[in-house]
Amino acid sequence: MRGLRVALLGVLVVVAQVSVMPHLRIAGVAPDLVLVFTIAVAYRLGPEAGALTGFGTGLGYDLFLETPLGLSALSAAVVGYSVGVFSAGLLRVPRGLAVTLGLVGGLAGGLIFVGVGTLAGSDSVQGLGGLRTVLISAGYDALVAPLVFALVGLVLRGERPPDPWMPGPMLRR
């Protein structure tokens, strides 16, 4: 049930990313809603759900991009996993966590995207222009993160891990 809710919200996020976000650019750069959504899910549900959500929504986003297919999926999956591992180790929730995770996650995701894209030979991501875009986009991600975290919190309220997507031994920490 929780998986279905996340999947439906993920589809909506991808649609919003490709149809609404291009109109809300700052300095020619749009926020990466897909990445921020992945971070929010990973924060609440852990590394496994974070990685799967990042991969799924990233791949959906990739279908609309001209950069190599799989690039967004890779960066979002790695960021989702890392944020999940990080949040699992949190003893208390510091103030401004959503903004910080949005900024750091956006930066990490952007750098993975540009780095692997460059290795894959994509002309679109290379050079200083690519890095400038990553920096602005990460700042924008930090701005929208509280909204996305609130939305994900609303959709997943009352839900408790463990993750029903993956049957198997359940360890709770």
Add this chain to the structure above:
Amino acid sequence: MAVTGGPGRRRLILALLILTAVTLIAVGGRREDGGSLGVVGRAAHSVVAPVQAAASSAARSVGDWWSGLTDAGDLRRDNRRLRQRITALEGKVRASDQARTEVRELKRLLGLDDIFEVARVNARVIGRNPGNFSSTITVDRGTDEGIVAGMPVVAPDGALVGRVLEAGSRYAVIRLITDPEYAVGVETSGRAGAPSATGTAKGRVGGADLVVEDFEPVSAVKTGDRVETSPLSTSDPPDMAVGRVTRIDELPGGIGRNVRIEPFADLAGLDVVAVLLWKPGLGPVVRPTTTTTSTTVARSTTTTSGG
């Protein structure tokens, strides 16, 4: 924030996802390749196109309302200035119409192609590049109107906008000329005593202009020169307006120069474009009838011009 599954299993899942993503990147299954992933991409695009159109329309309305609210004084001033400019331009248009007719007549006599004779499909821009790393637009016409990948796209005033990257039945994705993966053969319009220079114009990452790196070192290129598509290139019709030279950076050692070109087309503000029914390497598409539909602006002579 609780975590399920052992760390080993979590790492295995991550490793599998990374492996899948890297394989996809390595295989390079882009939409234009037409593979099974291409089918998924086109289906996703077709589903989202109406949403993009609605969002685009809403954004335009809100943007217009907002600028009307905040720039009322500027708008009145602009209005006055533009009226004066229209009067001046109308005179020029009349003169250029006459010149165009003469050029068309001369080209016909010489048996040369003319881009004014190429059939075109007018299309509304319904989406802009969804990502941050490429420059594309999505328009609301596609293969139903005869649009296929590779066709050149121009602004209403005829300035080059880009090339069709992918077309579905009712949408087409257009790569703009400022995209880093775009390239077009160009030449400067020659002046008396200075022959035209030819080269390849490319977009830049995050840039709003094009760069030519391979103009012949001996050729004379000056700031302000007009740049057009080259007749040497078969990917686009010749003599289409591309832009104007804004900057020339000489490379050290006299090994060449980087020439920046500002596009004539206002790429950020495009609402309507025209797709030229011109296949790269083949020329204009000849249509069986001479009917002009609501979406096709074509003169009766247009459709019969040979390719």
